[in-house]
Amino acid sequence: MTENPFFAPSALPYRLPPFAEIREEHYAPAFERGMAEQLAEVEAIAGSADPPTFDNTVAALERSGQLLYRVSTVFFNQASSDTGPGLQAIQKDVTPRLAQHSDAIHLDARLFSRIKAISPDGLDAERKLLLERYVTDFVRAGAELAPEDQERLRGLNEELSGLSTQFEQNLLADTNASAIVVEDVAELDGLSEDDIRGAAETAKARGLDGKYVLTLVLPTGQPVLTELTSRGLRERIHKASAGRGLRDNSPLVVRMARLRAERAALLGYGSHAEYVVADQTAPGTEAVTEMLAKLTPAAVANAHKEAEALRETAGFDIAAWDWSFYAEKVREARYSIDSRQMRPYFELNRVLWDGVFHAAGRLYGIGFTERTDLVGYHPDVRVFEVSDEDGSPLGLFLGDFYARASKRGGAWMNSLVKQSELEGTRPVVVNNLNIVKPPAGEPTLMTFDQVNTMFHEFGHALHGLFSAVQFPRFSGTAVPRDFVEYPSQVNEMWGVWPEVLANYARHHETGEPMPQDLVDRMLESQKFNQGFATVEYLAATLLDWAWHTVDADGSDPQEFEARALRDANVDLPLVPPRYRSTYFAHIWSGGYSAGYYSYIWSEVLDADTVEWFKENGGLTRENGDTFRRELLSKGGSVEAMTTFRAFRGRDPRIEPLLERRGLL
Template identity: 90%
Template sequence: MSENPFFAPSALPYQLPPFAEIREEHYVPAFERGMAEQLAEVEAIAGSADPPTFDNTVAALERSGQILNRVSVVFFNQASSDTNPGFQEIQKAITPKLAQHGDAIFLNRRLFSRIQAISPGELEPEHRWLLERYVTDFVRAGAELGPEEQERLKSLNEELSTLSTRFEQNLLADTNASAIVVEDVAELDGLSEDSIRAAAETAKSRGLEGKYVITLVLPSGQPVLTELTNRDLRERIHRASVSRGLATNSEVVVRIAKLRAERAALLGYGSHAEYVVADQTAPGTRAVTEMLGKLTPAAVANAHREADELRETAGFDIAAWDWSYYAEKVREARFAIDSRQMRPYFELNRVLRDGVFHAAQKLYGVGFTERTDLRGYHPEVRVFEVSDEDGSPLGLFLGDFYARASKRGGAWMNSLVKQSALEGTRPVVVNNLNIVKPPPGEPTLMTFDQVNTMFHEFGHALHGLFSAVRFPRFSGTAVPRDFVEYPSQVNEMWAVWPEVLANYARHHETGEPMPQHLVDRMLEAQKFNQGFGTVEYLAATLLDWAWHTIDEEPGDPEEFERRALRNANVDLPLVPPRYRSTYFAHIWAGGYSAGYYSYIWSEVLDADTVEWFKENGGLTRENGDTFRRELLSKGGSVEAMTAFRNFRGRDPRIEPLLERRGLL
């Protein structure tokens, strides 16, 4: 394995992983060597006879584990974006070993003692903050526990890592298996012609020539329900969506919740939620509970009003699978707008170049050049070089926009190479979306929700690309979970900024701009259906909160879920949670456990920041430079709310969010 591409830094630009050279058999040896090498490095640090200093202890830890880092970022990105049975077997085997590896570092008493012995007095601010974060990381990992407690903690961490992988793999299999096969094209009445052709192409790719396949996206609500006139088919799709994981993940989620509660108690916390929030920007679980409690009554009241209007429009007592369809009818009647009218104006390449990239160029002066000579991890991945206004290199952006059976649902950003002055590396980031791929030769026409998602994920990408920190621990999106969504949500504002929208919303055939009356109606309709949108989000958030504040045996997960939603006053049959427990990947396999509240918590900061941009002239270089300098470039190198206050000049106000959500 001397030619294993993970054993040395990549020679490609920006150390882009050499995907053309990487083979499946390279991963396990790289993981094994990477872990062994880092443990040897850690042992050398912990056993050093020299007095502990920042450089020989903390900075040395930051430099350790290079091989392990290289293989990990590539493997887990691939496991999410383009997995296969071989990858899944490696993932099952390697995740518990990685949990053991982490414990071997963070439960090393000699290492922790050296870190504790370093005086912060003479250190620079970023160095002092890193030292403080390391002490916190070790304590939260159990470094101060006794030997017996540490042994139990190791066992919990190992089992939790295994269960998380099982959940993720079960969900991918269930989502693929739950795709709806349609025999008769007449059942697809209401779908656009390009959507029908895409369903036929999906069926063909699955060996179902002559049929049509509707794949499921991650949330409960499926986009096609907005258009399909066939109520029976809508019901089939809805039931398939909300049933995912019931057979395979029910026991998994109960076990994870119980183990997390036990681990939190072992570490001295009243619940897993308390453990998580202790290291976030929220001042405590009570603050989160109070915020959710303030939002819920008004949102539920709005949803009830919306439901009454939909019933009147439908002429009968609607069910959950009818909501999107009749909401669209009300939207069309009230705003004279049809979502299908808009899709021809949202062609993927134009949205990306003339929308997402254009806004970034205007705000930050950055440029984008597609590098067809550089290869991604899948043939559909596109690679762009990003440069600053003066032409100096900034990093690489990879775009992976299409859905496939080997990709998990949802949309996300990953870092393949982190920016770090210590290591002399520039950022390489990737955005993943799940847009159904059209037949060959046809344009990819997007819904406005997909457009908004592309802007959102690119906000995460900018957070990674603009990172200007010294230490990898602070690079890019390495900020508290309830802060990480803030910059990405801010970037959504440019999707509807008049100058940006006019630049990308052009008909894919004629190039004509979207008619102003259609633009006006689309913007006017943005607050429509906010009761539904807020309640489905809050229901998922409160469900996450319930699972991670358990103080007794949860029992049957479906009954636990019903009870939790009822206790939180969000048990609306017409508005299912955005994610039900058994397919809630964010909290069981995605790092958002007891943290799904972070989207609405971050939206407080986001809405206040959007107000700042509007007050200061909007899409200007001066505004972009300020946001980049004070916030995006900082990563985790300063305390998160300090960065916000340095940017905004004060604490955040909640009123802009309430106005946006129609909750005043």
Template identity: 55%
Template structure:
């Protein structure tokens, strides 16, 4: 082992948190080169051995290989997502084809595939634990789908496709980050931002100062089409400018234009799917998810789209009625929706969600809300470790303790937006738990909350509170999973199941004893008034026509692109026309309800891990809504409920078929009715 490289050296810090203070960007490439070479030697030793395959000499040996590479990858890609300086981006671009080739060299190794196939054929007669048997099954399934059974010529083409795709997806993300930063909207006059709170204005002034534009205000863009400020800005032109900038990303004909990038991604994914024996990329992806097929996904999306579009049109009529009553009426446009929705909410429920921000101070939401719910439900504890430092000064480290006081792992929170951080919110592992490797978890939550000026409290929107609870659900999954083999560590579950635990965790933000504990006014300390809480509950289905429609529209675009055959994908496709036709096909072509993501900034599917899988959120929400019903039926925030959920679902990681784990927890398959009722989609 190259002990001189701090990326590869065993960390002296608790739970193996990388010593980022000792790592320089120039350390990464040599670390990856060395780690890849070590794993190639380890895997070659497994594949070339003369002894007949056994679980010990094949599966266990494989799981022990690549420990250095995992260390380097977790360390680097955490930074590449959250603090992607120009130097880090250059390293990522260099690594993309190298890592693709390295992975292919393993999963396409015919010798290794033959050994695992032998073990798979004997699975019915083999002993071993359930996890060991499932490990054989998953490795065989994944290698088969990866192309391990192809002939040499097909493998050579497959490897070329994979390497090119790795470059293209990295390029897509780089373009999006650059265009998002370039399109941040500059306002010379604070009056143009009338309606924002003092804290929000402070954040826009701070963003301007960081860009050398002192004296102005800069509104940075979020990953999705919409923006939180659209609900409160009174100046219509300001709303229009922000949404226009958001929707222009990746489609301006400049150096960051993503249209040809995504067209080539679609073409190559379609060709790869056909090479692997599938009609299209969507069929390839869903074959190894709980959905099983694109047809199952399409049927669900179409079933939900009809009532969602109907509800959105009803909501639109209410918004237009308010506008028609104004002194200068106009036709509702997409940039007006959020602003007038708040007027309807105020009229129907006497609620102004922007006015709730003083009750949602970030530190209190974190400690007395997110952490408190986990403490009550699972008995765990948290302590901030000011002596431990992560990859950026804004990233805070917390030690997590089991009910008996033993140390469970580390949780890193990186709350604020910055120009080097990709958009959206996510969880990832820096260290994944494995009994085989003796590792314990270190997990990260990243959000993109605007950072106010020093000394000003961070007040969250209702959506940001939801996001904090959501991402911490992922963190709990990564912290609680207890598996032997690295293959199943943390959140390594099927893509259309991975959102389930995080969505369940959202329920606690409005749970009475949790809400009462954290929703305290920043100045008076008074709790959120009970009548406001009642109105929040009463309005839970409010605007769900819009919310469901914009989500389903994005999901359908994902499916439409990835359901193209290689021949169709090879044609010259106009991105805008393709989107319009796809949305018309499912009845979600309402111009005032644009998709949550348009294709040119749809990072989930063109640079993330959700290609042909963005449907996963609503698919997982069926399980989530059904689980919320179970908690309500069984007394809610109780330790015995938390222990059952932890042991039977979160704790198994990816070491068990997810639907089997769900049946073990729930006692039956999930019912879709609670989801339909939650989103107002029942007749």
């Protein structure tokens, strides 16, 4: 196949993948050739008769596999954002083979010998760190194991990659199948007319004319539970959400936990969690365990207090599916605020241009131009060119904001092209959200949680766009997992910064700003329900931790889950984990295994950084330039906590986080 668009670098601006030319049949041949080309490149490096140097070994490895990188980034982005049976079949076939491919490189004794033989003397700081990282990567991949152990490791990696793909595909299918079909519109009492029309459109797209379909989002808690007055329908929705994956994913999670534990033991670690944390900013599993234990009692106590207030308002013993509904009633009573009052002020385009982009422009001096001449991978995808203050090109930002049956749940950022001085490339990044698309011609009105998510994911995008490193290994968000959420969480602060909020929170029909008293009440209510929010997060985190520190072999996943939550003192029937085991995509198919703690770990840094911005004048170019220069631009080219200390001038303090979450 000579016309395969992956076979040569893209000729489009910023090497944007040529999505208009890419077809499903291009992927398999591109993977085949990509893996073959990289193995040939690696063979040339490993088999070289020349003495090993940084340039002929480490830099050469950094340059290798460019075709494989091009096809992998596009394929796995589409497999998450717009999949189908053909793509899923390719994914099932290729993921175990990619695991084999990675092992073939990392377990090449000749290659590892060359890397270890390179002296760091005379290398600049980034090259020296890259050399150290390569040694660490190879060791963690099993390069120092005996041959028979390496063979077992290959088998473990191959099986785990296949199981992870199966988990992801099972979850997408079950989430779509678990959507709630409503026959009588009266059951939808409490939803806005826009939401009801959206549910009708979803039903029509599924061939259910005259009915209404409520699709599920990834977490346990479903946003519609806040508004639906029908308790029976709320119960149906909650049980459908919490029951996802029980049949098909239950055996997979037990198997994956066992295989990860075996792999960790093979590599000399006491648990998978110990293996993961050894390569993070946390000093060890004890530090993570200690932090979680420190946060749990106060959070649980707060949740119990909140539950009492909800019971009093409801007048009966509420269940898990009642919490959001009655929490909204209490919020309305305490703060005279209704979430439906706010949505007309959060229209997607205005939030994007006058909120997210405006804040980035004020803080960093960057500008945005929508490039309608450039095509995304789906008709809903929008492409924006990003320029620096002096007009020089910075990169491309792709926004894919709408939910669809072919997209996995949640929100995330991907890099399609990494910034790298070595390869002369500028970044191309994409943000995915899952906002229900309204009927044609209708405005997209967002909840404040969705607004917050848009600011959060754009924080990841900025981390990628501002990257200024030599080597692709360090580009953008290539930092430890328990550090990667930190910049994105900091960017959330601008969504409620007065100047920014006043700029975008305008009524979609009249253009009138959100009344100041509504703004004040909205901001005052942000600390409300923090007991629930913290406990549901901690329950998921502690569940992840248990799967990867406790022997789960032979366990029934539901029994294991119940025991883990009970042992951690977060088994509150009214506050189920944000994710239960069988739909916890972060840890089984999303790279966060034994790492879901990273959100709260990063929030320590985030809350401390928000305090710094407030102490230093807030939304100013000087502050933005400092954050960009000392931290965002560094990617992984400097040790993560070194960048934090360079920015903050000291180690982080936990008190700002405790205050934010009402845990003092």
